[in-house]
Amino acid sequence: MTSRSSQPEECLGGADDIHGLLARFARFGATPGGGVTRLCASPADGEARGLFAALLAEAGAVVTTDGVGNQFGRFPLAGIEGAALVMAGSHLDSQMRAGRLDGALGVAAALDVGRGLMARKRDGARFDADFCAVNWTNEEGARFRPSLLGSGAYAGHHDAAFALSRLDDDGVSLGDALEAIGHRGRDVAPAMAACYLELHVEQGSVLEDDGATIGVVSRNWGALKIEAVFEGEQAHTGPTRMGRRRDALLAAAHAVTAARALADRWPGRLHTSVGRLLVEPNSPNVVPARVSLSLEVRSADDAVLAEAGIRADALLVSAAGAAGVGLTVAVRSERPIRALPDVVCDLVALCAETAGHRMIRMDTVAGHDALSLLGRCPVGLIFVPSIDGIAHNEREATKAADLDAGRDVLLAAADRLCRAGGSPERALRQLGAAA
Numbered sequence: 001m002t003s004r005s006s007q008p009e010e011c012l013g014g015a016d017d018i019h020g021l022l023a024r025f026a027r028f029g030a031t032p033g034g035g036v037t038r039l040c041a042s043p044a045d046g047e048a049r050g051l052f053a054a055l056l057a058e059a060g061a062v063v064t065t066d067g068v069g070n071q072f073g074r075f076p077l078a079g080i081e082g083a084a085l086v087m088a089g090s091h092l093d094s095q096m097r098a099g100r101l102d103g104a105l106g107v108a109a110a111l112d113v114g115r116g117l118m119a120r121k122r123d124g125a126r127f128d129a130d131f132c133a134v135n136w137t138n139e140e141g142a143r144f145r146p147s148l149l150g151s152g153a154y155a156g157h158h159d160a161a162f163a164l165s166r167l168d169d170d171g172v173s174l175g176d177a178l179e180a181i182g183h184r185g186r187d188v189a190p191a192m193a194a195c196y197l198e199l200h201v202e203q204g205s206v207l208e209d210d211g212a213t214i215g216v217v218s219r220n221w222g223a224l225k226i227e228a229v230f231e232g233e234q235a236h237t238g239p240t241r242m243g244r245r246r247d248a249l250l251a252a253a254h255a256v257t258a259a260r261a262l263a264d265r266w267p268g269r270l271h272t273s274v275g276r277l278l279v280e281p282n283s284p285n286v287v288p289a290r291v292s293l294s295l296e297v298r299s300a301d302d303a304v305l306a307e308a309g310i311r312a313d314a315l316l317v318s319a320a321g322a323a324g325v326g327l328t329v330a331v332r333s334e335r336p337i338r339a340l341p342d343v344v345c346d347l348v349a350l351c352a353e354t355a356g357h358r359m360i361r362m363d364t365v366a367g368h369d370a371l372s373l374l375g376r377c378p379v380g381l382i383f384v385p386s387i388d389g390i391a392h393n394e395r396e397a398t399k400a401a402d403l404d405a406g407r408d409v410l411l412a413a414a415d416r417l418c419r420a421g422g423s424p425e426r427a428l429r430q431l432g433a434a435a
């Protein structure tokens, strides 16, 4: 069971299994470089959503779409009204020129698990919870900010009106974009899940370095995300005297290098980045009048995160001062460092070990929809290795055998939960007794 295929997943795209499903989703927004650009609520996202809904319905699920475009496929396993819900999923939206697995793996695997559970029900298995496969809207935050908009709305971190009013860089709202692709939805979202599971590619190289197949995420790194705007003065890049310029891009440049220097204060313990600049008017002959900048700071150490946050605020102020421009902080959002519930970790770990997979417990540095639901219901996050740790890149890949392992562990955990009324405590007791 632990043997690993050396082939990447592309080789197994013909069948109607997890590999075939991934290949079908990868066609929507496919890029020449072998990845996808499937921004939230784009036509390509609409096509992927259409396929997801069609395959859910074909597999016997009741498909609904809520007011922020989250798609739910409820598989009626329990056969009773108001049965508890075991939910699994991820997101079909992507970054620009991204890999084909980020998000799509968790959605395709959840769909495949729903099929598998329905097949077991037809074979006589008895369940006392329903299973629901879900696609969350705008996980990535690539087109609309903040990220985790759909799962955040479901979890009650913000309301639907807030999510729908977010604007992309062209001034189009999420609500209008969803309406345009026919996926805004009018259904009421299901009641809070009894337990939520998510399968995702690791996007780092901890599993590969360790030789493990399954990562059970037991903690998330904290993050501080700042959206800042430097306000300078538009001028001619030729005649305007250097001393008179108020260059917003110069301030941003200072901020970019200072952010990097900040990370170097705590090597390996602090990750910082400026991933996005919006330069206005962005012409070769115009001193930039306005620059919007996204700065993020991540750490698993509360003290480091707190001090780095203070220093991040300060570096923006001094960058603005050095360039003689104004500064506005539009958004400042923090994600705390939190532990994922032991009972779900233990359940997933036992499922992995029972199947013979080498498993380790680990942190997630990246944010995921599962973290939106953390604290609202028991949550489990399962990682499979990313080859060379490559992520948010067209070359992102995972070995076929590892994809199978991830899907199998998700199926085993979901199966146990659906036989235990959705309760991870009960499922763990039953599994422990059987082992």
Ligand SMILES: [Zn+2]
Pocket (backbone or CB within 6 Å): 091, 102, 103, 139, 200
């Ligand atoms: Zn993702």
